[in-house]
Each structure stands twice: as structure tokens, then as C-alpha cells.
Amino acid sequence: MLLLLPSFLGYSVYCLRYIRSSRLDTTRIFNLKISIVKVIGSVFCSLGVLTVLGLVLLALNREMIVNLRFVYYCLMLFIFIYVIHIRFAIFFEIQKLVIELKNEEKYKNYELKSDEMNEIINAIQAYFKTKKGHLDSEFNLDKLSADLHISKVKITQALNVELKTNFYQYINSLRVEEAKRLIDKKQDANFVTIGYESGFKNKSTFYKYFKQITGATPSDYKKVHEEALSSENAFS
Numbered sequence: 115m116l117l118l119l120p121s122f123l124g125y126s127v128y129c130l131r132y133i134r135s136s137r138l139d140t141t142r143i144f145n146l147k148i149s150i151v152k153v154i155g156s157v158f159c160s161l162g163v164l165t166v167l168g169l170v171l172l173a174l175n176r177e178m179i180v181n182l183r184f185v186y187y188c189l190m191l192f193i194f195i196y197v198i199h200i201r202f203a204i205f206f207e208i209q210k211l212v213i214e215l216k217n218e219e220k221y222k223n224y225e226l227k228s229d230e231m232n233e234i235i236n237a238i239q240a241y242f243k244t245k246k247g248h249l250d251s252e253f254n255l256d257k258l259s260a261d262l263h264i265s266k267v268k269i270t271q272a273l274n275v276e277l278k279t280n281f282y283q284y285i286n287s288l289r290v291e292e293a294k295r296l297i298d299k300k301q302d303a304n305f306v307t308i309g310y311e312s313g314f315k316n317k318s319t320f321y322k323y324f325k326q327i328t329g330a331t332p333s334d335y336k337k338v339h340e341e342a343l344s345s346e347n348a349f350s
Contacts, residue, residue, distance in 0.1 A: 123162035126155040143207045150200050157189050226271050234272040237262055238284075248288040249313045255281045286323045289313040293324060297336050305332045 129151050168182050241262060247253045258281070259266045273279055279287070293312040296303060309320030309332075324332055 121158075123159065126157075126159035126162065129155040130159070143204055143211075146200050146204050146207070150197055153196050154193055157193055161186060161189060226268060226275075230268075231272040231276050234264060234268060235276050237264065238269065238272070242285075242288055248285045249292065249311070251310075251313050251315045253285065253313070285313075287327055289320075290324050290327045293320065293332065294328070294335065297332060298339055301336075301340075308332070 133148060133151060133155075164182055164185060171177065238258070241258070242248055245261070247258065247261075255266050255269065259269060262269070270281060273281060273284055277284065289312045293308050293314075296308045296311060297305075300308070305320075306317050309317055312320070314320035314323070321331065324330075324335070328335055330338070
């Protein structure tokens with residue numbers, strides 16, 4: 115216990131003070147790594163306090179109500195689970211960065227300037243605002259390219275670089291926005307019908323992208339919207 119005490123307290127106090135006093139990077143991956151250090155430092159600090167408490171009780175010839183060894187094992191298990199969780203989060207963040215780097219490498223030879231990409235994005239947004247192509251479940255990149263008279267490569271590059279998305283993610287986000295509008299408008303409408311009217315091919319795809327983009331299922335979204343309307347009516 116005497117050997118563990120300086121290890122627990124020394125590591126935790128040094129790391130936590132260093133993190134607080136240093137100017138750290140703000141990238142998500144770095145922040146995830148820092149969160150691991152914070153959690154391990156905090157747990158080790160707690161273990162140091164528990165060690166001191168155990169020594170004091172030992173000197174007074176008293177016993178703890180809670181088994182300190184059991185607490186120690188629980189804290190170690192918590193650290194293990196937390197670190198594994200954060201490591202998975204870091205892995206997925208690295209995968210995103212790899213994809214972004216691949217996209218940059220893929221399009222760097224096309225020499226499409228920022229102004230031209232902005233014009234393409236504006237043309238795409240104006241097209242979907244007027245033509246409503248996303249409401250057609252069979253709509254695809256070939257159709258958009260033909261209607262706008264812009265190559266598929268340029269459209270894909272503009273979406274990837276300027277909006278950090280691809281064609282299908284973009285069009286599905288428009289469909290979800292349409293679904294939200296229909297849910298707000300048609301209080302008694304069937305969700306499957308709303309999904310088809312929004313441009314989705316089937317129910318499962320509709321639910322998948324709606325939850326992915328909004329963070330809620332259509333029924334949960336409708337419930338929150340109705341509660342918000344009730345609150346507004348109560349105050350008016």
C-alpha cells in the first residue's frame with residue numbers, strides 16, 4: 115500500500131495539473147485521448163485516497179464497511195471498459211480522416227476552384243428547391259448531371275469538398291427534411307406514407323436515415339413536435 119500510494123497520487127496529480135495548465139490541441143481525436151488521461155488520473159486519485167484511508171484504518175485497528183479490494187477491482191474494470199470505448203471512438207474518427215484524405219487525393223487533379231464549387235453547390239440547391247428531384251425514389255446522380263449539364267465528377271467533388279458529404283447522403287438529408295415537414299403538416303398521416311412521399315423507396319430506409327440524421331425516430335420526432343405545439347398554445 116505504501117508503494118501504491120505515491121504511484122496513484124503522483125501520476126494522477128501530475129497528469130491532471132499538466133492538462134489544466136497546458137495549451138492543448140482541439141482536434142476530436144486528441145480530446146478523446148485526453149479524456150482517457152483525465153479518467154485514469156481521476157480514478158488513480160480516488161485509489162490514492164482509498165489507500166490513505168485504508169492505512170489510517172489499519173493504524174487504528176478498524177475495518178472498512180466496504181471491502182477496499184472490491185472497490186479497487188471495480189475501478190480497474192471501469193477504466194478498462196472506458197478505455198476500450200474511447201479507443202473504438204478514436205478508431206472511427208481515424209477512419210473518417212482517412213476517407214477525407216482519400217477524397218482530397220481523389221479530386222486534387224481536377225483543379226476545381228472554390229468559386230466554381232460554390233457555383234455548383236448553389237446550382238444543386240436551386241435545382242432541388244424548384245424541381246424537387248429528391249421526391250423521386252429513382253432519382254440518381256446521372257439525372258442530376260444531365261439536368262444541370264455538369265459532370266458527375268464535378269458534382270461529387272463539390273459535395274465532398276464544400277459540404278463534406280456525398281450525393282446519396284445529401285439527397286437523403288433533403289428527403290428527411292421533407293418528411294419532417296410532412297409530419298409537422300399532417301398530424302394524422304401514416305409514417306410509411308410519409309416515407310414514400312418524401313422519396314424513400316421503403317420503410318426501413320426511411321426509418322434508418324431519419325434516425326441517423328435527426329437522432330430520433332419519426333414517432334419520437336412527432337411526439338416532441340406535438341409537445342412543443344402544446345406548450346406554445348398554452349402560453350398564447
